[in-house]
Amino acid sequence: MTDALQPVAAVLHEIVPMAEDNHLFSFLPEQPMALTPGQFVEISLPGVGSFPVSSCDQVRNGLITSCIRRAGRVTEALYRLEEGDVVGLRGPFGKGFPLELFRDQDALLIAGGLGMAPLRALLHALLDDHHRKGRIIVLYGSRQPEMLLFREELVQLSLERQIELRFSVDFAEELPSLAGRVVCKIGLVNELLAELEFAQRNTTAAVCGPPALYNCILEELALIGIPAAKIFATLERRMRCGVGECCHCVVSGRYICKDGPVFNLEQLRKMTEAI
Numbered sequence: 001m002t003d004a005l006q007p008v009a010a011v012l013h014e015i016v017p018m019a020e021d022n023h024l025f026s027f028l029p030e031q032p033m034a035l036t037p038g039q040f041v042e043i044s045l046p047g048v049g050s051f052p053v054s055s056c057d058q059v060r061n062g063l064i065t066s067c068i069r070r071a072g073r074v075t076e077a078l079y080r081l082e083e084g085d086v087v088g089l090r091g092p093f094g095k096g097f098p099l100e101l102f103r104d105q106d107a108l109l110i111a112g113g114l115g116m117a118p119l120r121a122l123l124h125a126l127l128d129d130h131h132r133k134g135r136i137i138v139l140y141g142s143r144q145p146e147m148l149l150f151r152e153e154l155v156q157l158s159l160e161r162q163i164e165l166r167f168s169v170d171f172a173e174e175l176p177s178l179a180g181r182v183v184c185k186i187g188l189v190n191e192l193l194a195e196l197e198f199a200q201r202n203t204t205a206a207v208c209g210p211p212a213l214y215n216c217i218l219e220e221l222a223l224i225g226i227p228a229a230k231i232f233a234t235l236e237r238r239m240r241c242g243v244g245e246c247c248h249c250v251v252s253g254r255y256i257c258k259d260g261p262v263f264n265l266e267q268l269r270k271m272t273e274a275i
């Protein structure tokens with residue numbers, strides 16, 4: 001059995017620049033790791049520190065892929081590394097999205113900014129499930145069109161796999177012209193919800209983004225009829241151990257690292273300081 005506190009060596013396999021200060025990093029750990037969407041790993045750089053990150057895809061050929069924003073000291077150091085360098089990886093940690101609740105249901109994925117990263121992992125898991133029935137609707141908001149992560153891929157998927165895709169941006173000198181029936185509007189992502197027709201009671205929703213997004217959308221989803229037990233959001237907190245031992249991530253008596261980071265709205269309502 002692997003020790004959850006002991007990092008395994010992982011080769012930095014590929015770095016793909018995306019939007020400003022957001023790169024796609026893929027890592028090949030020396031021991032294979034299984035990761036479900038919403039779970040996270042802890043990346044450590046010897047002599048610098050570590051940080052938690054979720055994957056933005058299914059594990060493919062042993063590779064764990066994450067979209068990582070240059071945010072502070074450790075991610076800054078990661079951005080200075082090159083392909084072939086070695087980092088430490090611990091995990092997988094936490095509880096991810098319950099995929100069984102997305103089966104035979106319409107799936108509504110709502111992302112803000114970098115929140116698209118873990119939801120992309122969920123999206124790919126849903127698409128890889130060939131027995132799954134139901135619509136897949138993706139609403140994604142960002143500050144500007146250039147900051148919409150995975151934009152081309154999402155548009156392509158909407159054409160090939162009939163994902164219903166709508167973008168919103170806070171600001172744009174010019175809105176991008178998008179293929180197919182993809183829409184991009186100026187406004188907030190929750191405004192896209194108002195234009196949508198779907199069977200609320202047969203829908204499972206996943207939301208990921210900044211706290212402001214959670215504040216305006218989680219209760220709204222419940223209000224329009226999606227059962228609170230089928231509305232999921234993923235939380236971010238500063239972490240250390242990742243396994244419920246250091247108490248660094250405790251909110252209202254729950255460990256974000258171990259009991260989450262994915263919680264449903266019934267649970268979130270009881271966690272008063274969660275959002």
Ligand SMILES: Cc1cc2nc3c(=O)[nH]c(=O)nc-3n(C[C@H](O)[C@H](O)[C@H](O)COP(=O)(O)OP(=O)(O)OC[C@H]3O[C@@H](n4cnc5c(N)ncnc54)[C@H](O)[C@@H]3O)c2cc1C
Pocket residue numbers: 040049050051052053054055066067068069070071072073074075076114117118235236237238239261
């Ligand atoms: C479950 C989980 C999943 C995540 N997934 C992703 C992901 O997919 N991609 C991604 O890019 N990031 C992700 N993160 C966030 C990532 O872990 C943080 O951005 C991490 O802090 C970066 O480490 P750093 O040392 O580079 O930056 P830090 O030095 O930790 O700084 C990051 C930001 O936090 C601010 N900050 C620093 N110290 C404090 C403090 N004490 N209190 C409040 N703010 C402070 C800084 O000003 C800076 O803006 C995830 C976090 C969690 C918990």
Ligand code: FES
Pocket residue numbers: 238239240241242243244245246247248249250255256257258
């Ligand atoms: S990070 Fe240590 S208890 Fe959650």
